[in-house]
Amino acid sequence: MAGVNKPDPARRSERSRQAILQAARELVSEVGYAKVSIEAIAARAGVGKQTIYRWWRSKGAVVFDSFLALSEGGDASDGDGGSVVLPDTGDIEADLKTVMRATVAEFADPGFEAPIRALNLEIVNDPELAAQYRDKLAAPVDEAKKARLRSAQRAGQIAADADLDLALELLYAPLYQRWLLRSGPLTPQYADALVDLALKALRP
Amino acid sequence: MAGVNKPDPARRSERSRQAILQAARELVSEVGYAKVSIEAIAARAGVGKQTIYRWWRSKGAVVFDSFLALSEGGDASDGDGGSVVLPDTGDIEADLKTVMRATVAEFADPGFEAPIRALNLEIVNDPELAAQYRDKLAAPVDEAKKARLRSAQRAGQIAADADLDLALELLYAPLYQRWLLRSGPLTPQYADALVDLALKALRP
Amino acid sequence: MAGVNKPDPARRSERSRQAILQAARELVSEVGYAKVSIEAIAARAGVGKQTIYRWWRSKGAVVFDSFLALSEGGDASDGDGGSVVLPDTGDIEADLKTVMRATVAEFADPGFEAPIRALNLEIVNDPELAAQYRDKLAAPVDEAKKARLRSAQRAGQIAADADLDLALELLYAPLYQRWLLRSGPLTPQYADALVDLALKALRP
């Protein structure tokens, strides 16, 4: 549990940890990731700077953990949780369009967009954070998506021998790229077109 | 010429400009983008800090321009130039695999990878730089790629009504994403698989 | 002029220098030397910390200079100034007692005592400051005292071949030691006894 950045010998103050993560979250949404400083996080959390440096490697690690904690806190109560489930109406095309339109909508919401962009930025030049991101945040979602694709395979809507990782990239990478580089409009129509094209490629 | 960021009253010292761009390039490759400071650029270029602030908005703008100047210096002699040409053997599949394998190879070379990653990072949270990037660096290359695809359309290898921008994204975005997020291995086989899949989607 | 701690290339801001010295003086008398921090001086002076570090080696150096400036500012208007003059009634015993009783009184005044004690502390483990102290603060006073003793030599009240430096130490060192180590009461009677004893030693 929690994004491990340094060894955690249990002597750690949970109260401080929570205060730091909350302060980080608040500050990122108030002033933007770039303008958040460790000093400010410590001050807001009512914590010595050393307490942050003791447990995290960098500002990026703190902010990352603060998001992580949020996503972990948000799921069901059944133990480890985080079991994402996607709609499965039997119609893979319709389901994918639903999901991808939702993603497009998320990217359009500045309240979502800004922190995620910051997170991605941090991930780009910190391989260790990137690994954590994949394992803790991306993996569960990707797994759910692949589960839906597998279901489509069983239904004969997608080639049985398709590489699902690649399929996922085919669907989502264009969207991700447009968003990150702002290289084109992100519309529901775009999402639909993407699904159509990708499904054509994946057809049996 | 060059991504102008501030008004340029011709009184500008070309010698200083070149020194600054070169210093920026050197420093980025020596210590990495994040650790480059405007002070360091000024010092290395033998230039007053003000001279940098006078002509560029930010560190990102300087570094960006330094890359831009490099790419502009490297192309053909015909004026503004930059006319990229891709191979056209008549076999779109073979040609795309050639080009994408080359891209994979570039991404694998740390000497190329590091500065490009820095550039992408800077672009991600500076829309203005992003626009410049698209116009000055990405556009010519994309245009060449689309030209090749158009040629394939004429040859009936690709659907005549295919959206070429989307086609380009389908081909390159997965590769870009894997590279940027380090979310998977970048191999020639991967490039090939991507081409196969994308072409299947684009088939008439 | 001014206690030189670093080279002074004239580009220096006199306004900042004065603000720093004044802030140092105020803080020392408000919270005591030990509790003064460079950070606090900078804040009070409305100055960046770097501006202090640029021109002074240490807190001790700043505080020292702040005292120095005071003593320099306090003397006559004739140029370099600082020409201390002691009473010369022709009676060396009476004159010395007057001067040493005054010194005793100074040491008894907490407003004087505290900063001087701090200054001495700083001097004790900083040979460079000690040298400055001797040259800029002690020397003029000592010179005046020796002038008075020389006058007494001419009047035949003191041996013509007496070592005046040693004579000064004989008179003042006991007083200094009692004050610094608090090893005994500092009274006018003590001053008188000291003068009597020293003069006996110096008699022709």
Add this chain to the structure above:
Amino acid sequence: MAGVNKPDPARRSERSRQAILQAARELVSEVGYAKVSIEAIAARAGVGKQTIYRWWRSKGAVVFDSFLALSEGGDASDGDGGSVVLPDTGDIEADLKTVMRATVAEFADPGFEAPIRALNLEIVNDPELAAQYRDKLAAPVDEAKKARLRSAQRAGQIAADADLDLALELLYAPLYQRWLLRSGPLTPQYADALVDLALKALRP
């Protein structure tokens, strides 16, 4: 035994006490008094910080005790001891010169000088330590010196009504001052001159 700074309920660990004092001594001579920290002492002694704070008021108190323990350990075996005895050849002048030349030599030895300077520094702004210093370290030595002077009084070499405390100051304060402030050379000749002058003042 030892300069007690806090109540001592006998539950105290002698092993820890010794380790702390030794660590303090070592560190002072290795890095200098100013750079010694309580944390460093605790770490070197293999002791919790609290154990130091429990038994001493301050770094100064620890260091002081560490010196004290050293001087107590060094003297004769008769219990509390510390009975210093000075040479008494019958010639007060010769004896004083011997003793004071020895003091000069001590001050010249950096191995002695540094810790004593540190000790004096600490004493200067801690009246409580100063009192302890006088009682435990200075008093025995001063008593021995006064004993020698008293013997000289009996021999008629020194005025019978001389104030011996003042006499001691007359002899030693100039030396102490020169050493502490580095205000002049400390040579055997200087010691001799001092004795000559002081004896002249003390003559019957």
Add this chain to the structure above:
DNA sequence: CGATAAGCGAGACGGTACGTCCCGTCTTCCT
């Protein structure tokens, strides 16, 4: 053609934040 104003190097300046060192207090767990 000489004044005059801009660009320029240099770098001081008021600031913010960094990451580190210690402070003195505290809590935990062991002996």
Add this chain to the structure above:
DNA sequence: AGGAAGACGGGACGTACCGTCTCGCTTATCG
């Protein structure tokens, strides 16, 4: 209960850069 261990909130350190601001000194244009 004392002690080893060390986390904690906090204050200050000395450093790196930020972006702005003077300084003199070219230099290149225009009255």
